[in-house]
Amino acid sequence: MAFQLSPEQTREADEIIARYPTKRAACLPLLWLCQRQTGWTNDEVIAFVAEKLELSTAAVKGVVTFYTMFHEKKVAPNVVWVCRTLSCELRGAKAVQEHMEKRFGCSAGGTSTDGKFTLLKAECLAACGQAPMIQVNDDYYEDLTIEKLDAVLDQIAAKTPEGK
Amino acid sequence: MSNSFSPVLTKRYGIEGSETLAVAEKHGVYTVARRALTEMTPDQLKDEVKKGSIRGRGGAGFPAGVKWGFLNPGPDNQVYLVVNGDESEPGTFKDRTIMVKDPHRLLEGCLIACKAIGAHKCWIYVRGELAHAIKVLDKAIAEARAKGYIGATPFGTDYPIDIYTHSGAGAYICGEETALLNSLEGRRGEPRLKPPFPAIKGVFDQPTIVNNIETIAQVPDIIEMGGDAWAAMSRLGPADGGSRLYGISGHVKRPGVYEAPVGITMRQLIDEYGGGMLNDERPLKGVIPGGSSTPVLRPDRLVDAPAEDHPLHAWHGKSEIDVPMGVETYRALGTMLGTCCAIVMDTSVNMVDVARNLMRFYGHESCGQCTPCREGSGWLVDLLDHMAEGKGKDTDTQLLADVANNMMGNTICAFAEGTAMPMLGLIRQFTDEFTEAAKNGTGAGRMDDSALALIGAAP
C-alpha cells in the first residue's frame, strides 16, 4: 500500500518544506518524519518523499543509503546502538556489547529472540565522557556497568508489547 | 583548582530549569542580544569578536572574526548562518552540553551572529543521534519565538531572524562544513571542492558562515565582557583568546566537560580536572589531545626546542604534556588542538589496538568520493587487523606509513589528513610497539575490560 502521512503530519511536512528555499532541502526532515511513523525507510517511503519533493526516487534512495540512521531493513521497536569507538572501548564497551549479545541471543546487526531489540554497533555518539554508553531509540544511557545495563534493558523490555 | 578563574560559558550549567526561557532570562540570557540588536551596529559587533580573537572551536582553530570578514555579499545575495552541531569527532562531547544545558544562550549567540554578519536565517545542524538535544533546542526556539525574540521583529527591531534546527542522520563526514551544507540541501553528505569557500558560495549557493556550536555560544560572552576583557582570560596572549570547553575521557577518574582558560596544560587537565588516572597503579602512556584526528602525545617525550626563536623554546626540555594547550603551541608540537577533547590512555593499552580501533572508524566513515581516502582507509584497517592478529610482516609498519602518507593532500576534504595524521603520529611515537606487533601480534586483541569494574568505584 502506498505510504501516507496523517493530516496532522502532512501539515507538519508542509511547514518544514516552507522553511527552506528549495524543496529538496526538506529531504532529510521528511525522511525522519516518515521513519518515525513506519519504523523503517522502505521503498514506499522513498517513493512518497520523492513525489512530495519532486525528486527522482533514485535521488532520495541515494540520500537514504548514505546515512546510517535510515533503516533500510525492518527493525525491532527498540534499536540499541552500542558505541565501540575508542573512549568507550577504553572503558569496557566490548564487554557491554558481548553482554547484550548473550542476553538478546543475537550478534550485532541482528534482532533479539523476543523481537523487542535490534542491536547495532555505533561509532562515537558524543558521550565519550560518560563511557561506556548505549543509545536506545532517542535516548542515551551512560556510565554503564553490566548491572546498570541490565536494569535499563529490563525496564525497556517491560514497556515493550509482546509479539514481533 | 586553577587560580581565580570563574566560568563564563558554563556558569548556568546545572541551574535547574536553565533550558527554559524563564529561568535562562532570570540568569541574564538575552540581555546581550537585546543590546546587540537594538543598540549596536554589525561593524561594532564584528570588531568585538575580532578583538576577542576566538579561534573556531570546531577543530581547525580558524579565527572567527577573520572568517566573518571574508563575507562580501552582492545586492541579490542572502547571507546565511549555519551552526555546526554535528559533533562526531571521536572523543568529542562538548557541544552537546551547550545544546542541552544552556540552549537559550546558544540561540542568543545565533541572534547576535546573524546581526553581525547580515543574516536573517540560521540553521543549527545537529547530528541525528542527538535527538534529545534537538528536542531541547526546538522547544527553546519555540519559546523564544513566542516571546518575540526570534521571528519578524526580534526585541522590537525590524531585523527579522529565523532560527531552525536541522537533523543529520548518521554520518561523521557531515561535520565537514561543505558536506554539512550538502546535507542541509537534502543531498548525500559529500564534501565540495574549495574554493569557493562557504563565505563566498555556501548553502543554496549563497554566502554562508559556518561556525561550531561552542564558537557561537561564546559570542554573547564576548559582547557582554567586551572583546579585550574576554580575550584576556586566556593564558596564551592575544592571538588565542578567552576560555573554552575542555573534554576529557578514557582512563581518568572524572571524565567530563570543563571550562577553563585557553592555555592550561594537558597535565592540569588530567590531574586537576580529570581527577588523575583511573587506576593509580597504571600511569599515563599517551593522550590524544583534541579528538581522534590529532596526533598522540607522550608524557615521557620532551620538547626539543633549543633555538631561542622556536615557539616552544620556553618549554624546552619539559614534557610534551606541560606545554599550554593552544592552537599555535600544539601545531608547533607536531599535533593539533582540534576540538580540545582529550582521550587519556594508561599503560594497559597497546597502541596498535588503538590505531586499529580508530582506523576502523575512519574506514567506516570515509564518504568514498576520493580514491586515496576510500581505498587508503580500508588498507589501513586490513593491515592493522593482520598485524594485531599476529599475521603481520616486518615491512608492515613502513607500509602503514606509506599508505597514510599517500592519503595526505590528495583529496577534496581534510578527512584524509584527519585519518593519516593520527596514524602517522601513533607510529612515530610508538614505533617499537608497531614493530613488535608486526612480529607477534597484540596478544589479547581486545582492550582490557578492567576499567569497567573501576567505573562504579570512581568518585
Ligand SMILES: Cc1cc2nc3c(=O)[nH]c(=O)nc-3n(C[C@H](O)[C@H](O)[C@H](O)COP(=O)(O)O)c2cc1C
Ligand atoms: C572530517 C571533518 C569533520 C568535521 N567535523 C566537525 C564537527 O563535527 N563539528 C564542527 O563544528 N566542525 C567539524 N569540522 C570542522 C568544520 O569543517 C568547520 O571547520 C567548522 O565547523 C567551522 O567552525 P569554527 O570555525 O567555529 O570552528 C570537521 C572537519 C572535517 C574535515
Ligand code: FES
Ligand atoms: S567514544 Fe563512545 S561516545 Fe564517544
